[in-house]
Amino acid sequence: MTPAGLETKSDLKPPLWLLAELTYRCPLQCPYCSNPLEIAKYQNELSTEDWVRVMQQARKMGAAQIGFSGGEPLVRPDLEELVQEARHLGYYTNLITSGVGMDEARIKRLKDAGLDHIQISFQASDEELNNFLGGTKTFQHKKEMARLVKAYEYPMVLNIVIHRKNIDQIRDILEMTVELDADYVELASTQYYGWSRINVDQLLPTREQLARAEIVAKEYQERMKGKSRIIYVIPDYFENRPKPCMNGWGAIFLTIAPDGTALPCHEAGQLPIDFPNVKEVSVEEAWKDSPGFNHFRGFEWMKEPCRSCDEKEKDFGGCRCQAFMMTGDAANTDPVCDKSPKHQELLDDVERIEKLAAQEAAHQVEAKPLVFRNMKNSKQIVKEAADV
Amino acid sequence: MNINKADIPEIAPTFRFQWEEVQDCYVVLYPEGMVKLSGSAGEIMKRINGEHSVDTIIKDLETTFSENKLEDDVIKFLEVAYDTGWIRNKK
Numbered sequence A: 001m002t003p004a005g006l007e008t009k010s011d012l013k014p015p016l017w018l019l020a021e022l023t024y025r026c027p028l029q030c031p032y033c034s035n036p037l038e039i040a041k042y043q044n045e046l047s048t049e050d051w052v053r054v055m056q057q058a059r060k061m062g063a064a065q066i067g068f069s070g071g072e073p074l075v076r077p078d079l080e081e082l083v084q085e086a087r088h089l090g091y092y093t094n095l096i097t098s099g100v101g102m103d104e105a106r107i108k109r110l111k112d113a114g115l116d117h118i119q120i121s122f123q124a125s126d127e128e129l130n131n132f133l134g135g136t137k138t139f140q141h142k143k144e145m146a147r148l149v150k151a152y153e154y155p156m157v158l159n160i161v162i163h164r165k166n167i168d169q170i171r172d173i174l175e176m177t178v179e180l181d182a183d184y185v186e187l188a189s190t191q192y193y194g195w196s197r198i199n200v201d202q203l204l205p206t207r208e209q210l211a212r213a214e215i216v217a218k219e220y221q222e223r224m225k226g227k228s229r230i231i232y233v234i235p236d237y238f239e240n241r242p243k244p245c246m247n248g249w250g251a252i253f254l255t256i257a258p259d260g261t262a263l264p265c266h267e268a269g270q271l272p273i274d275f276p277n278v279k280e281v282s283v284e285e286a287w288k289d290s291p292g293f294n295h296f297r298g299f300e301w302m303k304e305p306c307r308s309c310d311e312k313e314k315d316f317g318g319c320r321c322q323a324f325m326m327t328g329d330a331a332n333t334d335p336v337c338d339k340s341p342k343h344q345e346l347l348d349d350v351e352r353i354e355k356l357a358a359q360e361a362a363h364q365v366e367a368k369p370l371v372f373r374n375m376k377n378s379k380q381i382v383k384e385a386a387d388v
Numbered sequence B: 001m002n003i004n005k006a007d008i009p010e011i012a013p014t015f016r017f018q019w020e021e022v023q024d025c026y027v028v029l030y031p032e033g034m035v036k037l038s039g040s041a042g043e044i045m046k047r048i049n050g051e052h053s054v055d056t057i058i059k060d061l062e063t064t065f066s067e068n069k070l071e072d073d074v075i076k077f078l079e080v081a082y083d084t085g086w087i088r089n090k091k
């Protein structure tokens, strides 16, 4: 047997994906945002030069895709400059934006800078969602942006975050994507991390809702075949096997948080693990040598039931963050797996939320207010955590 | 897709075709994804530039690799490439 780590190191592949979280600033305050609760702690953003260096180093290692995200990446005035540099280095450049703050001048500047793809996410707050579905101003703006995305020959990818409050409108949402002539549609079920996790009681859809939504999604997948690719993934809380999170820890994904922390996944910052910062080390050192990136590489770290399971190469034991949030130990089996001793607890929790949803729908209880993602709430949460 | 040998294909603007040093192969890049191409697929894609006709591409490949009867293989690959949207005919 080889000692833990050694085996994986020799055949360690380079990162393929660089996710550049340029900032956690954002004009919106979606309660289903998966950014960390501690966004207020990330005031110290990397400079343009830092980002350029990171992009160069990751590209040299082999990263081919770069995603500019946040927060809202349009908030950074150097976005065009960074896109230009990324394109020059040979990345396929993806911008992941809410579209707020976008206008034709900026779309054109980004095109000139070499941007390959804009993904417009419809992840506005509830009121705005209703706004755009109802055909008011925001919707007009989104529609205009979508039209421009087409006019400038970007592939049009629409991403809609799905949760209990909008899942019943899935037909309207899909109609809208048809009208906007989207090439790809991602109906992304909310993932319960960060802000969405503290709002899970209000956001998790019921099985019934999911079943209905799936029928509609299938109908549109059939209808739009060859014109638009519609991807619909249900929340993993309703599955018996976990997702192969990030295709394996430190296997292909590299996230850089606004302050320069290098992470194997944009949720991993919540884990009690030390991660390197690209202000102090090179991307290559962070990827190859840091204890943080090597923590869950290979299979040696696994506990039972994963350790002796013949499916471990398929799903890597699921999501480390989910295991941490639900069991207190990130090395445990993801409770989504029905082999996990904690799976029943997850089922019970889902059932509790479904009951709550039914009571709300019948107006027997008042829905708890959503916690909106903003700096004020973040400061409050950070403060409360410090007081405990 | 019915391919006409006079067709002039080009890489669709929503896809990018390029050499990847680290992967040691040609790749097609698209939103959040990448397909690695085999050696022969790379050679075909390399010749698609909105100027050469399908016929020219076949002849060029046959000369370069001193082989004849490459037509079927090339057409078969092009069909896939049109269907996945990587290439389109120049208007």
Ligand code: SF4
Residues within 6 Å of the ligand: A026, A027, A028, A029, A030, A032, A033, A034, A035, A070, A071, A072, A098, A123, A124, A373
């Ligand atoms: S999910 Fe909403 S609040 Fe969070 S970064 Fe995106 S647009 Fe901003």
Ligand code: SF4
Residues within 6 Å of the ligand: A241, A242, A305, A306, A307, A309, A310, A311, A312, A313, A315, A316, A317, A318, A333, A334, A337, A338, A339, A340
């Ligand atoms: S026990 Fe672990 S490895 Fe096996 S299926 Fe479940 S999560 Fe995957």
